[in-house]
Amino acid sequence: MKPASPYGALLDATPAKHSEIAVLGSSTHYWEYGSADADTVLVLVHGFRGDHHGLEAVCAHLRGIRIVSPDLPGFGESEPLTGHVHDIEGYALWLDAFVGQLGLSGRAYILGHSFGSIVVAAALARGLTTPQLILVNPIAAPALSGPNGVLSKITLWFYQAARALPLAIGAPLLSNWLVVRVMSLAMVKTRNPELRRWVHQQHHAHFSSYANRDSLLEAFEASIGSDVSMFAESITVPTLLIGARNDPISPVPAQERLHTLFADSQLEIFDNVGHLIHYERPREAAELIVSFLGAGTVAEPHS
Numbered sequence: 001m002k003p004a005s006p007y008g009a010l011l012d013a014t015p016a017k018h019s020e021i022a023v024l025g026s027s028t029h030y031w032e033y034g035s036a037d038a039d040t041v042l043v044l045v046h047g048f049r050g051d052h053h054g055l056e057a058v059c060a061h062l063r064g065i066r067i068v069s070p071d072l073p074g075f076g077e078s079e080p081l082t083g084h085v086h087d088i089e090g091y092a093l094w095l096d097a098f099v100g101q102l103g104l105s106g107r108a109y110i111l112g113h114s115f116g117s118i119v120v121a122a123a124l125a126r127g128l129t130t131p132q133l134i135l136v137n138p139i140a141a142p143a144l145s146g147p148n149g150v151l152s153k154i155t156l157w158f159y160q161a162a163r164a165l166p167l168a169i170g171a172p173l174l175s176n177w178l179v180v181r182v183m184s185l186a187m188v189k190t191r192n193p194e195l196r197r198w199v200h201q202q203h204h205a206h207f208s209s210y211a212n213r214d215s216l217l218e219a220f221e222a223s224i225g226s227d228v229s230m231f232a233e234s235i236t237v238p239t240l241l242i243g244a245r246n247d248p249i250s251p252v253p254a255q256e257r258l259h260t261l262f263a264d265s266q267l268e269i270f271d272n273v274g275h276l277i278h279y280e281r282p283r284e285a286a287e288l289i290v291s292f293l294g295a296g297t298v299a300e301p302h303s
Contacts, residue, residue, distance in 0.1 A: 003197040007282065010060035010299050016069075023073075023098045025082035030070035030098075033059045038066040040295040041104055045095065047114030047137075048223045049216070051076025053206045055113060055278055058136075061286035064296035068108070070098060072119070074215035076206075086218035088226045092122035105129060109293060113137055113278055114249070115223045118231075125231035133239040134289060137247060137275050139227045140254035159220050163213045174216065175208035183207070189246050189274040199279045229254075232261035239265040240292040242285055246274040266292070 005011065016031040031052050042065050046054045052069040053076075059067050071078040073094055074086055084090035099105055106129045112120030117138040124133065162170040173179070184203040188196055210216045239262050243255040250258075252269065259267040268288055273280050283298065290296045 003194065003201050005057075005198060006195055007057045007060040010301070011056055013299065014060065014063070016056075016059075021098070021101055023101060024084060024094055026073060026079040028070050028073065028079075028094075028098055029077040030068055033067040033069070034062065034065050036066060038064060038296075040064070040293060041066045041068065041108040042289075042293075043067075043099060043104065043108045043110050044069040045110070045112040045116030045120050046072060046075075047116050048219060049075065049207050049210060051206050051209050053202065055111075057282035058278055058285055058289075061283050061299050062289065062296055063299050065293075068102065068104070072116070072219075074211045074219060076209050080211045080215040086215045087222045088118060088122045089126075091119040091219075091222065092126050092128075095119055095123040096126070096128045099128060107131070109134065111136065111289070114139060114275065115219075117228050118223070118226050121228045121231040121235060122226070124237070125234040130237060132293060133235065133237050134242070134292065135228065135239065136242045136285060137244060137277055138241055138250060138255070138258060139223070140229060140243075140250040140258040142224075142227050156220065156224060159217045163217050167213075170213060174213065177204065180204055180207050186248065187275050188280070189272065189276070190280045195280065199276060202279065229258050229261055232258060233263075236263045238292075240288065241265055241267045242277060242288055243267060243269045244273045244275065244277055245269055245271045249275050 014033050016033050018031050020027055020029050044055045044067060046052060051071045055069055074080040081090050081094060099108055108130060109132050110120050110130045111134040113136040117135040162173045180203055184200045188199050190196055241259055245252060259265050270277060270281055270284060277285055286298045290298055
């Protein structure tokens with residue numbers, strides 16, 4: 001039996017509107033939560049191999065804010081980029097164009113999670129404007145040279161091998177149940193058995209919703225070849241960094257160093273959670289978001 005979402009009742013109270021728009025020659029699918037007339041607009045950018053579902057638990061806890069949550073090109077229901085590589089520059093160009101086509105340039109607040117934090121930071125560094133920036137589980141240091149450098153290289157070899165193999169072998173390998181479960185087990189930190197089961201179910205349901213092997217490998221190479229620290233010094237807007245004490249991808253010293261690179265930043269570190277703040281601690285994240293933006297409210301449980 002599929003485990004029920006612990007945030008389902010809250011999400012049911014703020015149903016999403018699904019839309020589609022052409023960006024840079026390919027189709028981008030996005031979901032909107034909250035009132036379309038809200039003064040505050042927050043654009044969300046999800047992490048690697050995920051889609052908009054990954055940030056729904058955070059959306060479920062926010063009220064009084066219009067939330068726009070797209071699937072990144074090549075993930076979820078969005079088509080791959082046309083005429084652009086799925087590297088950080090390509091994703092940053094896409095985000096700038098997406099925000100602009102919705103008429104939100106300069107007024108939408110931007111939030112990036114994990115890989116999305118790199119995309120957002122790069123977009124701001126190249127000219128995207130926003131009043132304030134929020135990065136959740138930001139990638140604070142280079143993956144290939146950090147404490148998990150060897151693991152990142154092994155993972156890269158795995159992706160390269162899966163792309164080189166015949167399609168009938170390589171494609172199933174990338175979405176293999178055991179591969180997804182090992183990743184999920186490495187990330188999840190909660191000891192709540194129901195929440196753990198739900199997190200694993202979310203990864204199995206959405207971790208393999210990518211367009212093709214080529215765009216996936218390009219995106220993975222982008223995720224390990226760049227980090228937020230490369231762009232932080234170019235970002236001058238007030239920035240909220242929401243990190244985690246047990247994040248296996250961004251150790252606390254790297255998060256603290258990243259904090260010093262921004263002109264105006266606030267660092268909040270959650271204890272007893274790792275790289276899945278958006279799944280395991282969405283209410284606390286929502287509380288920080290509302291406080292930082294000075295807008296919206298946090299939904300009451302089961303409202």
